[in-house]
Amino acid sequence: MTEKAYQYRFYPTPEQEELLRRTLGCVRLVYNKALQTRIEGWYSRQERIDYKQTSAMLTQWKKQQELQFLNEVSSVPLQQGLSNLQKAFANFWAGRAKYPNFKKKRSGGSAEFTRCAFKWKDGQLWLAKCGEPLPIRWSRTLPENCEPSTVTVRLDASGRWFVSLLVEDHTVKVLPQADTRKDFLHKLTTRLVRENQTIAVEDLAVKNMMKNHKLAQAIADASWYELVRQLEYKCQWYGRTLVKIDRWFPSSKRCGKCGHVVDELPLDVREWDCPECGIHHDRDINAAKNIKAAGLAVIVCGANIRPERRKSIGQLRNTPERSLRERSQRERSRRGKKQKPKS
Helix, strand or coil: CEEEEEEEEECCCHHHHHHHHHHHHHHHHHHHHHHHHHHHHHHHHCCCCCHHHHHHHHHHHHHCHHHHHHHHCCHHHHHHHHHHHHHHHHHHHCCCCCCCCCCCHHHCEEEEEEHHHEEEECCEEEECCCCCCCCEECCCCCCCCCCEEEEEEEECCCCCEEEEEEEEECCCCCCCCCCHHHHHHHHHHHHHHHHCCEEEEECCCHHHHCCCCCCHHHHHHHCHHHHHHHHHHHHHHHCCEEEEECCCCCCCCECCCCCEECCCCCCCCCEEECCCCCCEEEHHHHHHHHHHHHHHHHHHHCCCCCCCCCCCECCCCCCHHHHHHHHHHHHHHHHHCCCCCCC
16 A cells, blocks of 8 residues: 555644644654754764663653653654654764754644544544544545544644644555656657658667767667657658768768868867857757758758768768869879979
8 A cells, every 4th residue: 555645724723722832842842852962962972872762861851840741742742753853863874864953943843643642533533632623624535444544733834734644545556667768759759750841860870889888878768779760660651751861971060050070079079169150059959950951952952961071161962063173173283293203
């Protein structure tokens, strides 16, 4: 079964409020005295005082003349306060919380009652030493056939009273185990196909990238291969166009404005400035724009998106006329060079 807490607001009678305020005050007093004792024991004698010792101290405190009022309230909330202090120290030693602080009156306060300190009958709640059930505003009903195992009464800083009932809720059912990554990929690819006529992706060498041990886990979790596979068959289903950009296309290193290609762009460089036109680029955004432009070029004119052998300033491919002109220039340059005399 699963434990769940149901919180309700209640409006105590004057007699109940007086008793509850005294109970909260006693809980706060015992908690602070125990905390002070544990602090003094550690700093003066290097002694670690535990719950068992503070519980024995509580018995002695009740016998003192000036603390006789501790006997006028239920002893269970006082013991639970010491137990909560022990948990606070355990969390501090484990590094999960800060050092316990003293409780302050202006913060309100709370008192915890276990089964032996309250009565639950016919949907009504009686606390120890209270002659009448608490007038609870039942904003929602408890699960059927569920009874509270612990009751916590709380007074907030604005003077409102709340009661929290901890029950073992047998109505909670375990949800089936859902394939989150595959479900996300299906939803993402379906949305992309529905919202776009043309989708351009970069054909990456995932197998080689997995050799980088710092990136392997993140790449595997992203499931790039499965993402592209789903895009391929869904584009075929719905009449969309999927363009794969060659992996050697310098999508990250090419300036999306002037076309200049930088020599090196390490993975740790996420932003860079173009040395030609001076525009500032976000690495991923610039790459996405270049991939989009290359994909549209393929669709419109069947351009080749393999990179050129030299530094480019914008063209995605060489046209036949340009290639012929460059070859002619190279031939003229070669013929114009002086030949070395033979020895």
